Amino acid sequence: MDLKYDMAQLTRRQMLRTAGAGALALGGGSLLAACGSSESSSKSGSGSGGETEVSDQLGWLKLSQFAGFFLAQEKGYYEDEGIAADIRAGGPNIIASQLVSNDKATVGNDDNGTVLQAIAKGTPLIIYGTIFQRSPYAVLSLPDAPIRTLEDFAGKKVALSPATRPLLEPLLESAGVDPSDVDFLPAGPDPAQLVNKQVQGYFGYATQQAVALEQQGVEVVTTLLDDLGLVNYGNVLITTPDRVEQERDTLVKYLRASIRGWEYAIANPEEAGKLVATKYGPKGLDTETEIAVNKAQVPLIENPAGIMRITEERMQQVIDSYAAGKALEKPLKAADVMTTEILDAAYGGKRTLL
Known part of the structure; x- marks a missing residue:
């Protein structure tokens, strides 16, 4: 798509x-x-x-x-x-x-x-x-490969910013997930990476990218980083x-x-x-x-x-x-x-x- x-x-x-x-x-x-x-x-x-x-x-x-x-x-x-x-x-x-x-x-x-x-x-x-x-910063995913917990990152390709990765990795380790089990990729300027299934997770704003996708008929699973332990x-x-x-x-x-x-x-x-x-x-x-x-x-x-x-x-x-x-x-x-x-x-x- x-x-x-x-x-x-x-x-x-x-x-x-x-x-x-x-x-x-x-x-x-x-x-x-x-x-x-x-x-x-x-x-x-x-x-x-x-x-x-x-x-x-x-x-x-x-x-x-x-x-x-x-x-x-x-x-x-x-x-x-x-x-x-x-x-x-x-x-x-x-x-x-x-x-x-x-x-x-x-x-x-x-x-x-x-x-x-x-x-x-x-x-x-x-x-x-x-x-x-x-x-509102969150990881966006699709229903067929949802990311709702830190454990769900294992084995998935995830697009994110270079500055987000060092903040996420300690959380993954605390949940028993080896960061090397996650395939981190640079985030593009829009969520097309996710919609086209090039990645299973995309970091964006729950109140912007996620809402815009839903308005276009794309069902999105939205998990705030706050809910994963990154308080902000x-x-x-x-x-x-x-x-x-x-x-x-x-x-x-x-x-x-x-x-x-x-x-x-x-x-x-x-x-x-x-x-x-x-x-x-x-x-x-x-x-x-x-x-x-x-x-x-x-x-x-x-x-x-x-x-x-x-x-x-x-x-x-x-x-x-x-x-x-x-x-x-x-x-x-x-x-x-x-x-x-x-x-x-x-x-x-x-x-x-x-």
Whole structure:
């Protein structure tokens, strides 16, 4: 079966770079043009209407994984807080964590592993929240050769990124699977390898590649890496320690409005999908697919304690997973890489803001 996969549905650059996502070999200039420029300075100041300007550098294109920010704009939640939000698309050549650490954006989001690796190298970043409580990164397989457990990897051909392999191998060994019994191959830019049965496993996003395949009538078995033992947040929210100290009120207002936008998106996935497909996303997005993506990502975003919440306990598990794969230059403590004070202030003792 020859799969003509809509490249606009592909997710983050890190699919070929880190375990939480990966670098996608996106061809053509249209998507690059859709990313826009992110090189302008981001020092917070007053907008033309007296609002405080906040630039938010997304980790990838304006797709449904960021729908809540777009809903916050559409519903006027940023305006309510006196914020002029500049939400900037990312792309293959844009690394959000670099732009935020270099004061080219007030805040941003990036892959959890990418951020931890940067912090381990001394980059001034701090995590203050997350979009996904569990990373959507998953191994995709077909029903005739499903991969649901670590033991199921034995004897199979699996396409993945070079950076994912060292994180997966310790998990396989812990389950009694010799990594040499798995035939690892480089992941292509789309899941055609899986559909054409060149491989039995393909690492991609449960909320993008898997959903798009299902929309095209391909039945897929999706197993999150989180369920296999690789604990990871998805799209962590980042800023710099200096901004937390000097611009705390602005960050709280921006986050409070963003939370409201995400709560609305979760409650209204059809509206969110249509908005991404027709207004915010790159040209060529399919509305029904974006609606399906919005529905599929809800379980990974929701948290009884409040969306976007992070904890030191889970972050330490993330750190330990990366340390086991020797992906960090030095040991890290969760308390040193994250803060909950912005979230706490934004929620004000509540668990929901709508």
